[in-house]
Amino acid sequence: SQTIHQWPATLVQPVGSPLSLECTVEGTSNPNLYWYRQAAGRGLQLLFYSVGIGQISSEVPQNLSASRPQDRQFILSSKKLLLSDSGFYLCAWSWAKENTEAFFGQGTRLTVV
Amino acid sequence: KQEVTQIPAALSVPEGENLVLNCSFTDSAIYNLQWFRQDPGKGLTSLLLIQSSQREQTSGRLNASLDKSSGRSTLYIAASQPGDSATYLCAVRPTAGTYKYIFGTGTRLKVLA
Numbered sequence: 001s002q003t004i005h006q007w008p009a010t011l012v013q014p015v016g017s018p019l020s021l022e023c024t025v026e027g028t029s030n031p032n033l034y035w036y037r038q039a040a041g042r043g044l045q046l047l048f049y050s051v052g053i054g055q056i057s058s059e060v061p062q063n064l065s066a067s068r069p070q071d072r073q074f075i076l077s078s079k080k081l082l083l084s085d086s087g088f089y090l091c092a093w094s095w096a097k098e099n100t101e102a103f104f105g106q107g108t109r110l111t112v113v
Numbered sequence: 114k115q116e117v118t119q120i121p122a123a124l125s126v127p128e129g130e131n132l133v134l135n136c137s138f139t140d141s142a143i144y145n146l147q148w149f150r151q152d153p154g155k156g157l158t159s160l161l162l163i164q165s166s167q168r169e170q171t172s173g174r175l176n177a178s179l180d181k182s183s184g185r186s187t188l189y190i191a192a193s194q195p196g197d198s199a200t201y202l203c204a205v206r207p208t209a210g211t212y213k214y215i216f217g218t219g220t221r222l223k224v225l226a
Contacts, residue, residue, distance in 0.1 A: 006156075032212050043117075043218040044202070051212065059213070090156055092214075098206065099144040099164055102214050104157040 002027035006091045006105030013112055019064075019078040021108050023091030026072065031093040033074040034102070035066055038088040050074060051096065086112045115140045115207050119217035126193055127225050134188040134220045136203035141181045144206040147214070148177050148188050151200045160201075161188070193224045 006023045013019060025031050035047040046059045048066035056066050063082050067075045074091060091105040116139045126132055136146070145164045149157040161170045161177040163186065169178040176189040190197055200221045204214040 034213070036216075041218075044204075044216040046213050046215075049213055088154075092157075094212070094214075096212075098208070098212055101145070101147050101159055101162040102204070103159060104149075106156040107154075109154065 002093075002103065004091060004093055004103055004105045006108060008108060009106065010109045011111070013081050013110065015083055015112055016080045019076070019081050019085070019110070021076040021089055021091075021110075023074045023076075023105055024072055025093045028093070028095070029071060030096055031072065032096055033068060034092040034094075035074065035076050036090045036092060038090060038107075040087075044090065048076070081112045083112050086110055115143075115205065115215050117203060117205055117215050117217040119201075119203060119220050121220060122218065123221040123223075125223045125225065128193060128195060130193050130224075131189065131191050132193055132222075134190070134201050134222070136186040136188070136217055138184045138186075138205050138215075140207060140209075141184055142208045143181065144208055146177075146179055146186050147204050147206075148175075148186075149202045149204065151202060151219070153199075157202065190222075193222075195224050195226045198222055198224050 003026045033050045036044045038044050050068045064078050089108045092102045094100050094102045118137045147162045148160040163170050163179040174191040179186045200219045202219045204216045
C-alpha cells in the first residue's frame, strides 16, 4: 500500500530564517506531488505541483520554492521566511492519471515569529 | 475559473441525526469530485471519490451524490455520531489545465452527544 510521510509536524521559526519541509511517498512510482497551504479560515491553496523529477509548477508567486530531487521526494523551501508564511502546509500525492484521487500527509504547522 | 463553495460553513447537530453537507462548483468540466474529512490540526482523509460519469458513491454511513450539470454534490451522513465531528472538504479536479485539485473552504461539523 501507499503511504505519505511529511515532517516535521510542527515548526516555529523566526522571521528571516530558512525553511525546509520534506515529503516522501512510499509504495508507488512517478506520482504527481503537491504542496498546499491552509491558512486559518481559508481553503486550501495550491502552492506547487510536480509531475516528475525536476518538474515544478508554481501556482502562486511568493516567498517559497519547491524541488523534487527524487521521484518520491518533494521539498518546500524558503530562503527567508516572512510572518505571512505562517500556516498549515500539506503535501499530497496522486497517481499520474487525471481521474484519480488525492492522498494527503498529516501536515506541518508552521509559525513564523 | 473554477470556484468551489461549501454551505454551511458550520453545522451543529444532536447525535443520531441524518445530515447533508453541500458542495457547489462553477464549471462542470471536471474529472471527479472528492470528499475529505479533516480533524483539527491533522491532514485530510479521503472519504469518497466520485468520477464525473457517476451519480453517487457510498461508504458505510456516508453517501455522496454528484449532479455535474448543475454543479452540485452532497455528502449525506446517516445516524451521526460525536466521532463524526470534523471539518468536511470537497474538491474537484478540473479537466482544463493541469492536474490539480480545487477545494472548497469546508463545513465544520459538530455532533453533540
